[in-house]
Amino acid sequence: MTEVKTVEYWRWPEYRHTIPGKDWHNAKSITAGVDIGSVGSKAAVMLDGELYAFAITRTGGVSEATAVKVTNWALEGTGLQMANINYVVGTGYGRVNVPFAKKTITEIACHARGAHYIYGPTVRTVLDIGGQDCKAIRCDEKGKVLSFLMNDKCAAGTGRGLEVFADLIRVPMLELDKVSLNVEQEPPPVSNTCVIFAKAESLALLRQGWSKEKVAAAYHAAMADRIVDLLTRVGVEKDFVATGGVAKNAGIILRVERLLGIKALKPRIDPITAGAIGAALFAQALHEKELGLR
């Protein structure tokens, strides 16, 4: 029997990171935010409201176990223990499944707060493109949500849709954007009402002899169309930023920028962690409240 080696093109890397030059021993409050998303789980640890460490993994079948795993991974190598953390806030799709969280806050509020931390107080419109949904959020100078809208009905226009597509054209997830931008002329977008329809249509185009790059461009354009639809409903005001996993896909963001006619700000921290950072900031506020400092 011969064993067939398969490459999982949809699989994106899991990773952790510690911000160098920080010592948790001097911190007055150590807080954590755990964002259990539909596809990826993120944990962020903050010292007095400054990011210290974060980790991202895939969400497994058991959200509780994933929450413990991702938080421990974020703490790995820092010498911190779960018991050292003063306050944990859970957020995201699986926020009720974070067993050690003292409070849960919806990911919409957390993404606005996290975007405010990552991109600064000039942010007014946040686009969060996650694994299974896409949200348009308007916020004020303090990062408080003024208005929000979640995508409807289907996973077209989300990270999961990209995973499905990566698998179809056999291009690794992180190289999709480069491939989609490698076209001379922008082709018309595929259908964007449904991931399955979009995939079927892409497949048909490949069979007609379209190049991988051209089909990728059509797929990315369809996603951008759908995202812009959502954004125009809540209204776009400068500065505009993107958070969530798909924010790292330049092919989507560039096309959204083209359609909106405004540029998105460049992140100073990995935008995938925005939800977890927001949750950790809420945790800090709640911790200070608990101590009677606020």
Add this chain to the structure above:
Amino acid sequence: MLAHYGYKDGSGDYFIIIDTDKCNGCGKCVEACPHQVLEIVLNDYDIEGGNMASVREEQRKKIKYACAPCKPVSGERKMPCILVCEPKAITHSW
């Protein structure tokens, strides 16, 4: 905060918009709605907490049909959820 619940399809925009800053969580709209579209939930958008009205999860993808009986094509529209809301926190997009 304006929370938009609903969807957009080929025939139009269907959103129920609840202003969570105005909503006091009294629950009158929940009782008034003949189709059980609304519910009172814990406001976890804010660390202050409190109750607020929201569109039930299972109704969010079909409010065009759920709300249709209250939206006659001709004659006066009397939407019970909007009429009963004292702080005027509920609006419909269609």
